[in-house]
Amino acid sequence: MNQNFKKIFKEWRNEAHDTIDKFYKSKHDEYIRTAKEILHSLTSDHDASKDYLDWAKYVIQSIHQQLDEFEQVKLIFSRLKIGNYLINDPSRIFDLKFHSSPNYSWKHETCYDTTLFISTFSENPFIIEYTIFPSIHLNKRWPSLIICKENEVISDMKSNENNLRLIVNNDNNNESHLEVRSIKSFELIWSIYLGKGWSYRCSPLNDNHWIFVDSYNNRFIQISDHATIDQIINYPTKSFNVVSWGLNQFVIRTVEHLNIHNRK
Numbered sequence: 001m002n003q004n005f006k007k008i009f010k011e012w013r014n015e016a017h018d019t020i021d022k023f024y025k026s027k028h029d030e031y032i033r034t035a036k037e038i039l040h041s042l043t044s045d046h047d048a049s050k051d052y053l054d055w056a057k058y059v060i061q062s063i064h065q066q067l068d069e070f071e072q073v074k075l076i077f078s079r080l081k082i083g084n085y086l087i088n089d090p091s092r093i094f095d096l097k098f099h100s101s102p103n104y105s106w107k108h109e110t111c112y113d114t115t116l117f118i119s120t121f122s123e124n125p126f127i128i129e130y131t132i133f134p135s136i137h138l139n140k141r142w143p144s145l146i147i148c149k150e151n152e153v154i155s156d157m158k159s160n161e162n163n164l165r166l167i168v169n170n171d172n173n174n175e176s177h178l179e180v181r182s183i184k185s186f187e188l189i190w191s192i193y194l195g196k197g198w199s200y201r202c203s204p205l206n207d208n209h210w211i212f213v214d215s216y217n218n219r220f221i222q223i224s225d226h227a228t229i230d231q232i233i234n235y236p237t238k239s240f241n242v243v244s245w246g247l248n249q250f251v252i253r254t255v256e257h258l259n260i261h262n263r264k
Helices: 003-044 050-071
Strands: 081-083 086-088 105-112 115-121 127-131 137-142 152-159 163-170 175-182 188-196 200-204 209-214 219-224 229-234 239-245 249-254 258-262
Touching: 105 152, 115 152, 152 200, 163 200, 175 200, 188 209, 188 219, 209 239
Parallel strands: 200 239
Antiparallel strands: 081 086, 105 115, 115 127, 127 137, 152 163, 163 175, 175 188, 200 209, 209 219, 219 229, 239 249, 249 258
């Protein structure tokens, strides 16, 4: 196995363990600190007013509520199986419960820092925005009226620090375009036509460029943050997804392989 490949996985494993340890310690310390403060106040102030006792009761109930919320974050660990560069990771980091409907299904998600975006797959798609740290709560719901026109669906969604990128497909003419929106206001910054087909997938390459694969036309596309197509390459096989890999590589998933490419 490629030594660099093994080194990257080892570094990823160590970083993941450190992140989980820090998360657990921060929540544990926060709970203990708050509980001690309340107990100290109650034991040192024998003449505490009813309002203060009601406040303490409310804080304790809030702590229990937060703990109940974190019960929804079920950590399930399993071994990462690697063979012939094919990766099968059945583990899940956490589960969020969403209300389902016969009119739509949850399809795409993207996360940056502590914000999670999830989109529906339907003729009138909408996007919901969650904050997932330090507690999980719903922030906003972006309606289909400001996302897509009639007969349009979201076929992919990715984010970075400032922007949310949506690949939107029109079912009537089977054409797709890219929309770049502000991650805070959802205002449309710019859009660009991608071409025929509905199976475009994208990933950030660096701070200034994004990469796309097009399985309909077997193409690899690179687009800058200035709304210009910098590169289009005919890919030798049908590609279904793409993701950045470290600082200088990206990975394209085909029917049978994960192809690792060096960034030029």
